[in-house]
Amino acid sequence: MGDTHAIMTISADILRDLTDAQLEAVTHRQGPMLVVAGAGSGKTRVVTRRIAYLIAQGTRPDQILAMTFTNKAANEMKERVATLVGIAPRNVGTFHSCCARFLRQDIERLKDGRNRQYTIYDSSDQNTLLKHCLKDLNLRSSDCSPNDVAQVISRAKTQRQDIVEYIHNQCRYDADTYEKVAIAYETRLRQQNAVDFDDLLLLTAKILSEYPIVREMYQTRFKYLLIDEYQDTNHLQYDLMKLLCGEEQNVHATGDPDQSIYSWRGADYTNIMNFTSDFPDARIVRLEQNYRSTQCIIHAANELIHQNAFRLDKDLFTENEIGSPIRVISVPDEASEALWLCRRISELCTEGHSLRDMAVFYRTNGQSRSLEDGFMRMGIPYQVVGNLRFYDRKEIKDLLAFLRLKCNPADLVSLQRVVTCLNCGVGPKNLAALVATAEQHAMPVFDLLCRDDFAALFGKNPAWAQHFCQWCRALRALPDQPVDEVIAAVLEHSGLMQNIIAKDDNADDRVENIHELLAQVKSFVTNHGDCTLIDYLQEVSLISDLDTYDSEADYVSLMTLHCAKGLEFPFVFITGVEEGYLPHQHSVNTANGIEEERRLFYVGLTRAKAEVTVLFARGRFTWTGSDQREPSRFLAELPEEVVQQQIFKHRQAPPNHRRGANHFGYSS
Numbered sequence: 001m002g003d004t005h006a007i008m009t010i011s012a013d014i015l016r017d018l019t020d021a022q023l024e025a026v027t028h029r030q031g032p033m034l035v036v037a038g039a040g041s042g043k044t045r046v047v048t049r050r051i052a053y054l055i056a057q058g059t060r061p062d063q064i065l066a067m068t069f070t071n072k073a074a075n076e077m078k079e080r081v082a083t084l085v086g087i088a089p090r091n092v093g094t095f096h097s098c099c100a101r102f103l104r105q106d107i108e109r110l111k112d113g114r115n116r117q118y119t120i121y122d123s124s125d126q127n128t129l130l131k132h133c134l135k136d137l138n139l140r141s142s143d144c145s146p147n148d149v150a151q152v153i154s155r156a157k158t159q160r161q162d163i164v165e166y167i168h169n170q171c172r173y174d175a176d177t178y179e180k181v182a183i184a185y186e187t188r189l190r191q192q193n194a195v196d197f198d199d200l201l202l203l204t205a206k207i208l209s210e211y212p213i214v215r216e217m218y219q220t221r222f223k224y225l226l227i228d229e230y231q232d233t234n235h236l237q238y239d240l241m242k243l244l245c246g247e248e249q250n251v252h253a254t255g256d257p258d259q260s261i262y263s264w265r266g267a268d269y270t271n272i273m274n275f276t277s278d279f280p281d282a283r284i285v286r287l288e289q290n291y292r293s294t295q296c297i298i299h300a301a302n303e304l305i306h307q308n309a310f311r312l313d314k315d316l317f318t319e320n321e322i323g324s325p326i327r328v329i330s331v332p333d334e335a336s337e338a339l340w341l342c343r344r345i346s347e348l349c350t351e352g353h354s355l356r357d358m359a360v361f362y363r364t365n366g367q368s369r370s371l372e373d374g375f376m377r378m379g380i381p382y383q384v385v386g387n388l389r390f391y392d393r394k395e396i397k398d399l400l401a402f403l404r405l406k407c408n409p410a411d412l413v414s415l416q417r418v419v420t421c422l423n424c425g426v427g428p429k430n431l432a433a434l435v436a437t438a439e440q441h442a443m444p445v446f447d448l449l450c451r452d453d454f455a456a457l458f459g460k461n462p463a464w465a466q467h468f469c470q471w472c473r474a475l476r477a478l479p480d481q482p483v484d485e486v487i488a489a490v491l492e493h494s495g496l497m498q499n500i501i502a503k504d505d506n507a508d509d510r511v512e513n514i515h516e517l518l519a520q521v522k523s524f525v526t527n528h529g530d531c532t533l534i535d536y537l538q539e540v541s542l543i544s545d546l547d548t549y550d551s552e553a554d555y556v557s558l559m560t561l562h563c564a565k566g567l568e569f570p571f572v573f574i575t576g577v578e579e580g581y582l583p584h585q586h587s588v589n590t591a592n593g594i595e596e597e598r599r600l601f602y603v604g605l606t607r608a609k610a611e612v613t614v615l616f617a618r619g620r621f622t623w624t625g626s627d628q629r630e631p632s633r634f635l636a637e638l639p640e641e642v643v644q645q646q647i648f649k650h651r652q653a654p655p656n657h658r659r660g661a662n663h664f665g666y667s668s
């Protein structure tokens with residue numbers, strides 16, 4: 001009786017503030033469902049509430065698998081569910097994090113030499129590995145760019161095509177060279193017990209396709225499958241969804257085809273259009289009321305997106321207040337753009353708004369530079385979302401390399417980094433000799449280095465080898481748990497800190513970053529309890545640049561339009577709305593390209609709750625000199641009745657506030 005009562009009270013909270021359509025989507029019981037809806041109509045709210053609802057109705061949390069676009073979005077979802085039902089469901093994550101966990105269990109089924117200790121290589125590790133492959137093949141980066149090969153490999157993988165076949169179909173030049181490098185890359189990945197990001201999904205799909213027993217096991221385990229931001233799934237993610245949903249087809253997908261902005265990464269928004277042919281019994285729910293933005297913003301966004309020919313027609317309205325018109329500000333150049341922004345932001349602060357309520361968007365990362373200059377001069381605190389990831393910093397990557405090597409003895413990319421950090425006399429030739437010996441004895445090189453009979457196996461026995469071997473043994477002998485203590489011990493053993501203090505120009509910053517990492521590890525251990533070093537490394541590898549946004553801190557957020565997906569802010573500024581940037585010059589030659597850029601602008605506009613300002617410069621300084629700019633064609637598509645144009649003629653260098661604190665209490 002007590003239990004039933006508890007379930008009923010919880011359910012009331014879960015179902016509060018939902019429209020009829022949202023309610024239908026939340027409480028849908030069995031079978032496939034597609035929620036197609038415009039921006040800010042409560043899609044993410046529906047997914048969160050549905051997870052809570054299913055749990056409150058008695059579904060075990062581990063029977064629910066929910067996938068979304070960023071770790072940050074996933075964590076928010078978990079927290080909200082926990083507030084609603086008192087339990088944080090474990091299986092809410094990105095496709096990548098869910099697959100990484102799956103492979104920790106099942107990768108050995110592939111019998112390709114990889115095991116559960118596998119390392120996840122990020123794009124910079126991938127680049128290093130490709131350079132090793134080029135070297136093996138006596139090629140230079142100028143013969144074959146590692147970035148280009150990485151891209152081709154990634155496309156083949158996300159389309160689930162055979163890499164060699166794909167290369168010969170797609171590459172007009174140098175297909176043979178690409179083929180050799182790609183084969184070497186795949187071989188090395190296997191030998192080093194490593195996977196790249198796409199492999200996480202691809203290998204999971206492979207296991208699920210090839211092993212019906214495993215597939216059925218997972219299908220039974222996950223009774224409910226939920227996917228948010230479905231419009232940005234690629235072919236591989238789509239296949240995974242189909243492989244994971246069992247006979248009952250309890251798949252619940254939510255998305256907005258007008259917000260599909262990742263086709264350059266293989267996303268295919270026709271997945272959303274084809275949902276009903278894949279699942280003929282699918283129930284479709286449309287959410288048409290927007291709860292986020294003012295009427296002016298929704299009217300502007302609707303009119304803009306109606307210019308796209310390839311779309312599902314859908315309506316979006318709001319009962320929110322009319323709001324102020326979209327301001328379109330024309331500025332002479334990039335410095336004035338920053339100046340105008342800083343003044344407006346100061347004004348909003350004077351009116352009592354917080355900096356965290358404001359966001360500045362741009363099309364390409366490089367555009368943040370001039371804005372940052374302005375913000376620094378004016379002493380306005382800001383955070384650039386998606387800049388150099390914390391985990392990409394040299395000192396952090398160095399420390400992680402020591403940890404990765406301890407977990408995965410075959411990880412040569414990390415071994416090489418360790419050797420460089422230690423500066424212990426193991427040069428490239430010595431390392432090559434070690435690798436060759438390890439290969440002869442068919443063992444990972446770090447295992448060779450840790451063997452008691454190392455000297456006998458290695459044949460030669462110079463001082464550097466003995467010394468390094470002892471050091472490796474000591475590294476391996478350090479305990480594996482608890483993670484915070486292991487990391488402190490490995491840091492000590494590595495001598496990294498002393499090295500930084502002795503040699504580095506930026507020692508203070510780097511030391512501070514390492515302290516920050518140690519603090520983060522402590523909080524990871526507190527939140528994850530009995531976790532292993534591998535769990536920690538996996539979590540860190542999967543943090544993407546999109547996860548760096550801190551919604552608590554009182555900063556103005558600067559980010560690309562791509563990063564802005566799913567977020568909302570009272571005040572939004574979209575800068576550089578010019579031909580060449582938005583639409584981007586790379587996209588102007590195809591109708592699809594232009595439509596995607598328009599969707600990007602649509603995403604930007606619909607992030608705003610209260611006010612949108614769009615800025616464009618009439619000229620910009622580029623590396624070739626000064627450049628005349630044209631306002632974006634999209635500006636002419638905004639309805640006149642909700643647009644207020646303003647020309648900012650004034651051109652004056654912003655006052656320099658570098659010294660001392662200003663009225664934000666912040667000194668730069």
Ligand SMILES: Nc1ncnc2c1ncn2[C@@H]1O[C@H](COP(=O)(O)OP(=O)(O)OP(=O)(O)O)[C@@H](O)[C@H]1O
Binds near residue numbers: 022044290
């Ligand atoms: N029925 C409702 N009543 C009141 N507020 C709501 C309701 N539904 C959603 N909201 C609010 O509207 C805003 C947008 O919701 P949400 O982020 O879930 O929309 P979305 O469709 O996922 O947006 P996007 O397309 O940007 O991903 C949020 O602030 C949410 O709390």
Ligand SMILES: [Mg+2]
Binds near residue numbers: 044
């Ligand atoms: Mg959403």
